[in-house]
Amino acid sequence: MNEIRGRAWRFNDHVDTDQIIPAERLISQNNNCLGDFLFERVRPEMSKNVSKGDIIVAGKNFGCGSSREHAPRAIKQAGITCVVAESFARIFYRNSINVGMLPVECKIEADEGDILAIDVQNGKIVNETKGMEWRFAPFPPFIKDLMERGGLMAKIREEKRCIK
Amino acid sequence: MSSVKTISEKIMSAHSGVEAQAGQIVEAEIDYVMANDVTAPLAFQEFEALECEPKRDKIVLIPDHFVPNKDVASAEQAAEMRRFVQKYSLPHYFEVGRGGVCHQVMVDEGFAAPGRLIVGADSHTCTYGGINAFSTGIGSTEAAAVFAEGRLWFKVPEAIDVRLSGRFRGLVSGKDLIIKIITDIGVDGANYKAFEFSGAGVANVPVSDRLTVSNMAIEAGGKAGIFPCDEHTVSYIQGRVRGEYTPVAPDPGAVYSRTLEYDLGDLDYMVALPHLPSNGKPAAEVDVVIDQAFLGSCTNGRIEDLRTAAQVMKGKKVHKDVRMVVVPASTQVYQQAMEEGLLAEFVRSGAFVSGPTCAACLGGHMGVLAKGERCVSSTNRNFIGRMGHKDSEVYLAGPAVVAASAVAGRIVAPEAIQ
Numbered sequence: 308m309n310e311i312r313g314r315a316w317r318f319n320d321h322v323d324t325d326q327i328i329p330a331e332r333l334i335s336q337n338n339n340c341l342g343d344f345l346f347e348r349v350r351p352e353m354s355k356n357v358s359k360g361d362i363i364v365a366g367k368n369f370g371c372g373s374s375r376e377h378a379p380r381a382i383k384q385a386g387i388t389c390v391v392a393e394s395f396a397r398i399f400y401r402n403s404i405n406v407g408m409l410p411v412e413c414k415i416e417a418d419e420g421d422i423l424a425i426d427v428q429n430g431k432i433v434n435e436t437k438g439m440e441w442r443f444a445p446f447p448p449f450i451k452d453l454m455e456r457g458g459l460m461a462k463i464r465e466e467k468r469c470i471k
Numbered sequence: 472m473s474s475v476k477t478i479s480e481k482i483m484s485a486h487s488g489v490e491a492q493a494g495q496i497v498e499a500e501i502d503y504v505m506a507n508d509v510t511a512p513l514a515f516q517e518f519e520a521l522e523c524e525p526k527r528d529k530i531v532l533i534p535d536h537f538v539p540n541k542d543v544a545s546a547e548q549a550a551e552m553r554r555f556v557q558k559y560s561l562p563h564y565f566e567v568g569r570g571g572v573c574h575q576v577m578v579d580e581g582f583a584a585p586g587r588l589i590v591g592a593d594s595h596t597c598t599y600g601g602i603n604a605f606s607t608g609i610g611s612t613e614a615a616a617v618f619a620e621g622r623l624w625f626k627v628p629e630a631i632d633v634r635l636s637g638r639f640r641g642l643v644s645g646k647d648l649i650i651k652i653i654t655d656i657g658v659d660g661a662n663y664k665a666f667e668f669s670g671a672g673v674a675n676v677p678v679s680d681r682l683t684v685s686n687m688a689i690e691a692g693g694k695a696g697i698f699p700c701d702e703h704t705v706s707y708i709q710g711r712v713r714g715e716y717t718p719v720a721p722d723p724g725a726v727y728s729r730t731l732e733y734d735l736g737d738l739d740y741m742v743a744l745p746h747l748p749s750n751g752k753p754a755a756e757v758d759v760v761i762d763q764a765f766l767g768s769c770t771n772g773r774i775e776d777l778r779t780a781a782q783v784m785k786g787k788k789v790h791k792d793v794r795m796v797v798v799p800a801s802t803q804v805y806q807q808a809m810e811e812g813l814l815a816e817f818v819r820s821g822a823f824v825s826g827p828t829c830a831a832c833l834g835g836h837m838g839v840l841a842k843g844e845r846c847v848s849s850t851n852r853n854f855i856g857r858m859g860h861k862d863s864e865v866y867l868a869g870p871a872v873v874a875a876s877a878v879a880g881r882i883v884a885p886e887a888i889q
Binding site for chain 1 (some may be wrong): 497510512513516517520521536538544545548551591592593594595608609610611612613615616619620624643648658659662663689692694747833834835852854855856857861
């Protein structure tokens with residue numbers, strides 16, 4: 308996941324997990340189709356129109372509210388592998404790393420539909436539509452290591468820390 | 472390295488074996504990991520893929536969100552939990568009728584205790600800070616990791632010192648305090664941080680109210696909200712707590728990222744307007760017509776909350792255009808309320824009373840709202856569509872305001888119906 312390029316889906320501050328996926332969809336039979344319900348109450352047209360590589364751009368505190376891991380899973384299953392936000396809620400941030408959905412903390416300018424390119428390795432975001440560019444801070448070593456290994460479960464498996 | 476520590480740093484140090492300081496990443500031994508019927512199935516899926524033996528004694532499973540099964544899908548989900556419990560012979564499972572809302576069960580059954588480090592696949596796991604535990608919400612994958620290893624990584628949080636003085640007026644309560652705090656600092660005002668409460672006012676906050684305050688720490692983004700352990704804490708957990716526990720106090724001179732001060736006597740009855748818990752206003756300034764009043768949840772479904780509501784409603788009727796839904800938070804609360812005659816009082820007044828479950832709090836069942844409907848609720852979130860239709864509205868308040876509003880048919884402070 309070194310280069311991500313796609314259209315921006317624009318959101319404001321404090322996007323909560325109830326908006327991302329409502330509680331009534333949190334049932335086991337939906338575990339592999341969570342993306343179908345992404346933002347269904349607030350932007351019902353969105354899940355059908357997402358293309359692979361699209362990027363959510365938001366303000367402060369993205370993913371606040373419940374601990375439901377279904378939220379970053381729904382975003383990823385819909386085809387979005389990266390959310391760029393000014394800041395993230397804590398539990399959502401941890402969950403994102405574990406499910407392979409990249410949370411990039413950076414304040415950028417983007418309108419709905421702008422084409423963005425993210426260079427993950429070098430910490431660079433380009434808004435191609437507007438011709439603007441931003442840098443984001445590298446992930447802390449512990450988080451970077453966790454992401455590169457594929458999340459917490461992959462790490463436990465790799466280190467064979469848990470044996471039957 | 473600083474030798475003075477906050478409560479958070481001390482609990483993290485004791486559980487990780489290192490001198491933990493704010494900002495540091497540690498791997499810590501977990502006392503208990505809890506999951507409910509909504510978050511557990513994903514944890515089971517991740518855990519099974521590991522092919523290892525679970526840390527049986529640390530796992531607590533409590534169905535509460537969609538039980539008693541509200542439909543076939545939720546029935547399948549609850550059955551998944553039962554099968555997992557049977558497969559691994561897990562000792563701590565609380566069936567419908569013997570449990571209730573997970574966080575109240577964690578307190579009732581004595582898993583939550585001072586000095587413990589508890590995680591739960593539910594964001595309101597921070598509730599147990601009310602009795603001096605460091606407890607926080609995690610995702611399902613992380614819960615699965617704790618099922619397997621009994622350990623988890625943490626970034627040790629900075630703490631916000633919340634100094635309390637004075638005494639609540641009338642029926643003003645912990646709910647009013649926490650809505651005021653969230654309104655003051657915003658829904659991300661404590662993101663990645665822990666609240667630690669201090670000051671002479673703490674002794675005047677009943678333990679049930681402390682649980683309410685800690686419960687909503689997450690609504691300001693808080694990782695935890697921790698009260699000191701005092702004689703009230705000890706007497707509250709007596710007869711419930713399992714095993715030994717070690718109360719933790721901050722060191723004098725511990726470093727906090729910020730200090731907030733509240734005189735409890737200055738607080739009004741507060742209401743958080745849609746659609747954020749930070750939209751707090753004094754109840755007297757709200758005056759909104761309601762369709763429903765909900766009393767229950769891990770925030771305010773304790774016996775003390777039911778007593779307050781029953782006291783406000785004594786001899787009065789629920790307004791003809793209002794449905795009042797009363798849901799005690801746990802089987803123990805339900806039984807106590809029955810023995811005290813509180814449930815009979817609610818039924819007499821025209822309220823609907825049910826057994827313990829999360830019910831309408833997260834829009835699951837028993838009180839879901841139609842388009843345009845408004846509910847005054849003792850719960851913790853008023854996000855868009857939280858309790859039903861996206862064009863419905865939730866107004867968060869304490870039990871006294873919920874009860875008074877149910878009678879008045881609009882949001883009012885309890886004095887307005889005396």
